[in-house]
Amino acid sequence: MHFITLPLVSSRIHHARLLSRRTLARRTEEFVLGTEEPELTFRPGQFISVAVGTDAQANPILRSYSIASPPDRRGEIVLILRMVEGGVGTAFFDRLQPGDRLRFTGPMGFFVNELAHPGDVVYAATGTGIAPILPMAQEAAARAETGRILLEWGLRDEQDIFWQRELEALQRQSPRVRVRLFLSRPSAGWPGLRGHITGPILEELPRLSQPTFYLCGNGRMVEELKAALQARGVHRKRQIRTEVFFD
């Protein structure tokens, strides 16, 4: 029998080139990297650590970015970046031209789907926190053992929305999938759901069977939701996985 072990942490330095860039939404950019290593493998949910500059002591400045593409897109890694005013990593990526080289370590990280889920799965994301969540949800939807798959995504307003087609495709992937988008500050005419994702997820809790939660995005949402779930009896270690992008 042949076993393949997949490292969840890799410190080897890899090189990639920028293949393309496009704007997805306000201050949200997609960067497609060619890794020069078609054999590079990862699990949905993992991230890479990119060298985006050097500090005054010539130490490398590193920024982490989740891989937004599925593993079967061999030789390519897609990143979705929130372009942050005055951000070091933001400035580095903003200057990159197609063909430019960059260095990264990884893929790494433990924010990946459990190998088997005992019941339902809830993915909760804010902003670009959707980047690792979509490939994770696609992976879960392809498995027979997982129960319902609920994806709850929180954004500020209409100008932040992207990946609508991708999320519709996920919704169609299985009748067990439900995707909901919430806007915290939509325009008056927004016909969709309003507010933050925390309340609606807590309302759903009594209807969930042995749920596993994956929370990703801004630290406040992650901490609030984690605390509220724990207060309602959800087991932090067994049932909640988190990835915080910024505080």
Ligand SMILES: Cc1cc2nc3c(=O)[nH]c(=O)nc-3n(C[C@H](O)[C@H](O)[C@H](O)COP(=O)(O)OP(=O)(O)OC[C@H]3O[C@@H](n4cnc5c(N)ncnc54)[C@H](O)[C@@H]3O)c2cc1C
């Ligand atoms: C494991 C991991 C995976 C990550 N994956 C992604 C990803 O896929 N996409 C992504 O966009 N970011 C991701 N991040 C965040 C990313 O690493 C950077 O922190 C972020 O892009 C800002 O970096 P910067 O150098 O441009 O700004 P910095 O110079 O580091 O920060 C400038 C300021 O902006 C604030 N800030 C940082 N991020 C945001 C934000 N999203 N919205 C508003 N304010 C912010 C910071 O708190 C800081 O005050 C991830 C972080 C981690 C730890």
